[in-house]
Amino acid sequence: MTDTTTRALIPLPLAAARALVLVGGIATIVSAFLAWTWTSEFPGDLTITGYPGGLQWLTLIAGVLVTVFALSAYGVPGLGWLIPARNNAPLVLTAIGAFGVTWYTIISIAAELGGLANLEPGGWVAAIASLLPVIGAFALPEPHTESTKDNLKAYIAKPENIPAPAPLSPWLERAVITVATIIGLAVFTYGIDTEYGELFVGFLIVVVFAVWALHTAGLMDRFSRIVAHNRSFTLAMGFAAAIAFPFTQTDDHYANIGVNILIFGTVALGLNIVVGLAGLLDLGYVAFLGVGAYTAALVSGSEFSRFSGVHFPFWAAALAGAAASLIFGVLIGAPTLRLRGDYLAIVTLGFGEIFRIAVNNMDGESGPDITNGPNGIPSIPDLNFFGFNLGEAHDIAGFTIGRFANYYLLMVLIMALVVLVYTRAADSRIGRSWIAIREDETAATAMGINGFRVKLIAFALGAALAGLAGTVSAHVTYSVVPTPYQFAGSTPPNSAFLLAAVVLGGMGTVAGPILGAALLYLLPEKLVFLQDKSLLAFGIALILLMRFRPEGIIANRRRQLEFHETGQLDVPDTTTLSGEPAAVTKAGA
Amino acid sequence: MSTMTTETTPVLEARNVTMRFGGLTAVRSVDFTVNAGEIVGLIGPNGAGKTTFFNCLTGLYVPTEGTVSYQGTVLPPKPHLVTKAGIARTFQNIRLFANMTVLENVLVGRHTRTKEGLWSALLRGPGFKKAEKASEERAMELLEFIGLEAKRDHLARNLPYGEQRKLEIARALASEPGLLLLDEPTAGMNPQETRATEELVFAIRDKGIAVLLIEHDMRFVFNLSDRVAVLVQGEKLVEGTSEVVQADERVIAAYLGEPFEGDPGAAETAEVDAAEAGTTSTKGEAQ
Numbered sequence: 001m002t003d004t005t006t007r008a009l010i011p012l013p014l015a016a017a018r019a020l021v022l023v024g025g026i027a028t029i030v031s032a033f034l035a036w037t038w039t040s041e042f043p044g045d046l047t048i049t050g051y052p053g054g055l056q057w058l059t060l061i062a063g064v065l066v067t068v069f070a071l072s073a074y075g076v077p078g079l080g081w082l083i084p085a086r087n088n089a090p091l092v093l094t095a096i097g098a099f100g101v102t103w104y105t106i107i108s109i110a111a112e113l114g115g116l117a118n119l120e121p122g123g124w125v126a127a128i129a130s131l132l133p134v135i136g137a138f139a140l141p142e143p144h145t146e147s148t149k150d151n152l153k154a155y156i157a158k159p160e161n162i163p164a165p166a167p168l169s170p171w172l173e174r175a176v177i178t179v180a181t182i183i184g185l186a187v188f189t190y191g192i193d194t195e196y197g198e199l200f201v202g203f204l205i206v207v208v209f210a211v212w213a214l215h216t217a218g219l220m221d222r223f224s225r226i227v228a229h230n231r232s233f234t235l236a237m238g239f240a241a242a243i244a245f246p247f248t249q250t251d252d253h254y255a256n257i258g259v260n261i262l263i264f265g266t267v268a269l270g271l272n273i274v275v276g277l278a279g280l281l282d283l284g285y286v287a288f289l290g291v292g293a294y295t296a297a298l299v300s301g302s303e304f305s306r307f308s309g310v311h312f313p314f315w316a317a318a319l320a321g322a323a324a325s326l327i328f329g330v331l332i333g334a335p336t337l338r339l340r341g342d343y344l345a346i347v348t349l350g351f352g353e354i355f356r357i358a359v360n361n362m363d364g365e366s367g368p369d370i371t372n373g374p375n376g377i378p379s380i381p382d383l384n385f386f387g388f389n390l391g392e393a394h395d396i397a398g399f400t401i402g403r404f405a406n407y408y409l410l411m412v413l414i415m416a417l418v419v420l421v422y423t424r425a426a427d428s429r430i431g432r433s434w435i436a437i438r439e440d441e442t443a444a445t446a447m448g449i450n451g452f453r454v455k456l457i458a459f460a461l462g463a464a465l466a467g468l469a470g471t472v473s474a475h476v477t478y479s480v481v482p483t484p485y486q487f488a489g490s491t492p493p494n495s496a497f498l499l500a501a502v503v504l505g506g507m508g509t510v511a512g513p514i515l516g517a518a519l520l521y522l523l524p525e526k527l528v529f530l531q532d533k534s535l536l537a538f539g540i541a542l543i544l545l546m547r548f549r550p551e552g553i554i555a556n557r558r559r560q561l562e563f564h565e566t567g568q569l570d571v572p573d574t575t576t577l578s579g580e581p582a583a584v585t586k587a588g589a
Numbered sequence: 590m591s592t593m594t595t596e597t598t599p600v601l602e603a604r605n606v607t608m609r610f611g612g613l614t615a616v617r618s619v620d621f622t623v624n625a626g627e628i629v630g631l632i633g634p635n636g637a638g639k640t641t642f643f644n645c646l647t648g649l650y651v652p653t654e655g656t657v658s659y660q661g662t663v664l665p666p667k668p669h670l671v672t673k674a675g676i677a678r679t680f681q682n683i684r685l686f687a688n689m690t691v692l693e694n695v696l697v698g699r700h701t702r703t704k705e706g707l708w709s710a711l712l713r714g715p716g717f718k719k720a721e722k723a724s725e726e727r728a729m730e731l732l733e734f735i736g737l738e739a740k741r742d743h744l745a746r747n748l749p750y751g752e753q754r755k756l757e758i759a760r761a762l763a764s765e766p767g768l769l770l771l772d773e774p775t776a777g778m779n780p781q782e783t784r785a786t787e788e789l790v791f792a793i794r795d796k797g798i799a800v801l802l803i804e805h806d807m808r809f810v811f812n813l814s815d816r817v818a819v820l821v822q823g824e825k826l827v828e829g830t831s832e833v834v835q836a837d838e839r840v841i842a843a844y845l846g847e848p849f850e851g852d853p854g855a856a857e858t859a860e861v862d863a864a865e866a867g868t869t870s871t872k873g874e875a876q
C-alpha cells in the first residue's frame with residue numbers, strides 16, 4: 001500500500017465544500033418551484049411559480065436526494081444509515097444526477113423553443129443551484145494520486161470494507177422490503193407513464209444516478225442481504241406489485257406497454273436459461289416465440305387460420321404452442337448442439353431466419369398453404385375464461401381494467417410460472433450441470449455429465465417457455481405476421497434485442513433479463529425522436545456497458561460472492577489461479 | 590514386466606492403447622493394469638504422453654487402437670460413461686468450475702450418482718428434497734475429508750492454489766469411483782502441502798479406491814506407489830516396484846539423457862529400450 005494524500009479536485013475548505021452541497025441541494029429544491037420558461041409550449045408546463053411541473057418534479061426529487069445525503073454526511077442523527085459506506089460518492093452521484101436532469105431540461109427548453117431567451121429567471125436560478133452541489137462534492141477530499149483518471153474514479157468508488165450492519169428484526173426487514181417494493185412500483189409506473197421523450201430521458205438520468213448513489217453508499221448490498229433472508233417474501237411482494245400495476249393506470253395504453261414488456265421479459269428469461277445458465281449462444285431465439293404465436297393463432301379459431309374450424313380453449317392452445325416450440329427446439333438443437341461457441345451461434349442465427357422466411361412463404365403459392373405468408377393470421381379472437389372476456393373492460397373494485405390490463409394480468413401469471421421454472425431448474429442437479437457445462441464443458445463431461453443431453457434439455461426448455469409466451473402474444477396483438485421474428489430490428493422482440501436484454505440486465509439472474517427487457521422495450525417506445533438511430537444508440541450503449549459493467553446491471557450472486565459473504569478477514573486468500581502458490585493457511589474451523 | 594502376483598482383481602486394464610495425432614504417436618501400444626486397492630505411479634519426462642494416456646483412459650480421446658476395460662467390461666470412449674462406470678479424474682491444469690461455490694463443485698461431481706431430472710426439479714416432490722439433502726450431506730462429508738468444509742460457500746476461483754487441487758480431488762471422489770486418476774496432484778504445491786497430499790492419497794486408498802497418479806515429484810511417487818510405470822516417448826519402458834524402477838538405468842537415462850550414444854540420427858531408429866536424447870528437463874512444472 002502506498003501512502004496517498006487526500007486532496008480535493010476543487011480546492012475549497014472542507015466546511016465550505018460540505019455547505020455548498022447542502023445549500024445547493026436545498027436551492028435546487030426551491031428552484032423547482034420557480035417558473036423556468038414563459039410558454040407552455042415546452043411539454044410539462046414549466047411556467048407556474050409555486051408548483052413544479054413535468055421535469056421540474058424530477059429536479060425536485062433529485063434535489064431532495066442531494067439534500068438528504070448531504071445531511072447524512074453532516075452526521076444528522078437518524079440519517080446515518082443512508083451512507084453505511086461513509087464515503088462521498090453518493091453525494092457526488094446525486095449531485096451529478098440533479099445537475100444532469102436540470103441542465104438537460106434547460107438545454108432542451110433552449111433547443112426546442114429556439115434560444116436561451118426562452119428561459120425565465122427561474123431557469124437560470126435552477127441551473128446555478130444545481131451546479132453548486134457538484135462543485136461542492138468535487139471539493140470534498142479523496143485519495144490523491146498521480147493519475148487524473150484514478151482521482152476521478154475515487155469520487156465514485158464504492159469502498160470494499162463496508163462495516164457489517166446491525167441485524168434488523170424480521171419485521172423490520174419485511175417492512176423495508178415492502179417500502180422498497182412500493183417505491184420500485186412507483187418509479188416503474190412513473191417511467192412507463194412518462195408522456196414525452198424529454199420526461200423519460202430526465203427520468204432515466206435521475207434513476208440511474210440515484211441507483212448508482214445507493215449502490216456506492218452500500219445500501220444496495222444491505223438490501224440484497226435483507227432480500228437473501230426473505231426470498232419468498234420478496235418474490236411475493238414483487239408478484240403483488242406486478243399485479244397492482246394495472247390498478248394504478250387510467251389509460252389502457254400503458255397496460256399495453258406493460259403486457260408487451262412482460263411478454264418480452266418472459267422470453268428473455270427463457271433465453272436466460274439457454275445463454276445465462278447453459279452458456280449456449282442462441283442468436284435465433286425469437287423463432288420460438290414465433291412458433292408459439294403461430295401455433296396459437298392456427299388453433300384459436302381465427303377465421304383466417306388454415307384450421308379455422310379448430311378453436312382450442314386457451315390452456316390447450318398454450319400447451320400446443322409450448323409443445324410445438326419444444327419440438328422445434330429439439331429439432332434444431334439435436335444437430336446443432338454438438339457445435340461449440342461461435343459455430344452454434346452462427347447455426348442458430350441461420351435457423352432463426354429460416355423460420356421467418358419459411359412462414360413468409362407458406363402461403364399456398366411458394367409453399368404449402370399454412371401461414372398466409374406475409375399477410376399472417378389476423379382476427380385472432382380474444383380469450384374468454386368462464387365467461388370473462390379478456391377483450392372487454394371490466395370494473396374490479398372500482399377500478400376499470402381494460403383489455404390490455406386483462407392480458408397483462410394473464411401474463412403476470414405466466415411470468416410467475418416462468419420465474420418459478422427458472423429458479424427451480426437453476427437450483428437443482430440439472431441447473432448445476434448447465435452451469436458446469438458453461439464453466440468448463442470438458443471438465444463437466446469428465447464429471448459424468450452428458451453434455452449433449454443437458455444442453456438439449458436447456459434448449460428445449462427455453463424454447464417451450466418462449467412458445468408459451470408466444471401464445472399470449474398472438475392474442476394480445478390480434479394477429480401474427482412474420483416480420484417481428486427476425487434477427488435484428490429497431491423494435492423488440494427480435495433475437496438481438498432478446499440477447500441484449502439478457503446481457504444488459506445480467507446473465508444468470510431472474511430480475512436482470514426482466515429489467516433489461518423493460519429498458520429495451522421502453523427506450524424505443526419513449527424516445528421516438530431516436531427513430532432509425534435507435535439501433536446505433538443501443539450499440540453504443542451496449543459497448544459502454546460491456547466496457548464498464550460487463551456483468552450487466554444486476555450482478556449474479558456468484559459474482560458478488562467473490563467478496564466474502566461475511567466480509568471478514570479470516571484468510572488473506574486473494575490468491576487465485578493466477579497468483580503465486582503462497583504458503584497456505586489450513587482451513588481449520 | 591514384473592507385477593505383484595497376488596490374487597487381487599484388476600480394476601483397470603488397458604490393452605494395446607495407441608494414440609496418434611496425425612504423424613505423432615503420443616501413446617504407443619501401452620498395456621497397463623491397475624489392481625483393486627493399489628496406488629500406481631506413472632512417470633516420464635515432459636511430453637512422454639502421460640496426460641494423453643489418461644485422456645484415452647477416460648474417454649476424452651478415442652484411442653486410435655486398443656481398448657480400456659474397467660472391472661472386466663470394455664469402456665465406451667465417452668467421458669460421462671467412463672465416470673459413470675467408476676473412473677474419476679483430476680486435471681493437470683486445474684479445471685474447477687471457477688464461478689461455482691466449493692460445495693456446488695462437489696455436488697456436480699455427484700451427477701452420476703443421482704438421477705433427479707428436470708421434472709422432479711420443477712415439481713420438487715419429497716423425493717427431490719431427500720435426494721438433494723443426501724447429496725449435500727455426502728458432499729459435506731467429502732469437504733470435511735479434505736478439510737474445506739469451512740469454505741463451502743466460497744467461489745472455487747477464490748481458493749488458494751493448493752486448496753483448488755484438493756477440491757478437484759473431492760469433486761472427483763463425489764462420483765464414488767473405484768479408480769481415481771490424478772494428473773500431477775502436487776504440481777505447484779509447497780513441501781507441506783505435498784506431504785498433506787501424500788496422506789490424502791493414502792486415505793483415499795484406505796477407502797478402497799485404487800489410485801493411478803502422474804507425478805514429477807519423484808520422492809512423492811516412490812513413497813506412495815505400490816508400483817510405478819515409466820512412460821517414455823509414448824511407450825512403457827519399465828514397470829515395477831519403486832526400488833526396481835529407481836534402480837533401472839534406462840529410467841535414469843530417459844530423464845537425464847544418454848551420455849555417450851547421443852547421436853541424433855541413430856536415435857530415430859533406436860530400439861525400444863534405448864534411451865532417447867532430447868528430453869533434457871528433469872522436472873516439469875507444467876501449469
Ligand SMILES: Nc1ncnc2c1ncn2[C@@H]1O[C@H](COP(=O)(O)OP(=O)(O)OP(=O)(O)O)[C@@H](O)[C@H]1O
Nearest residue numbers: 610615633634635636637638639640641642873875
Ligand atoms: N490434442 C493433441 N493434438 C496433438 N498433439 C497432442 C495433443 N495432445 C497431446 N499432444 C502431444 O502428445 C505428446 C504427449 O503430450 P502429453 O501432454 O500427454 O505429455 P505428458 O507426458 O503429460 O507431459 P507433461 O509431463 O509435460 O504433462 C506431446 O508431444 C503433445 O504435444
Ligand SMILES: [Mg+2]
Nearest residue numbers: 639640641681
Ligand atoms: Mg501431462
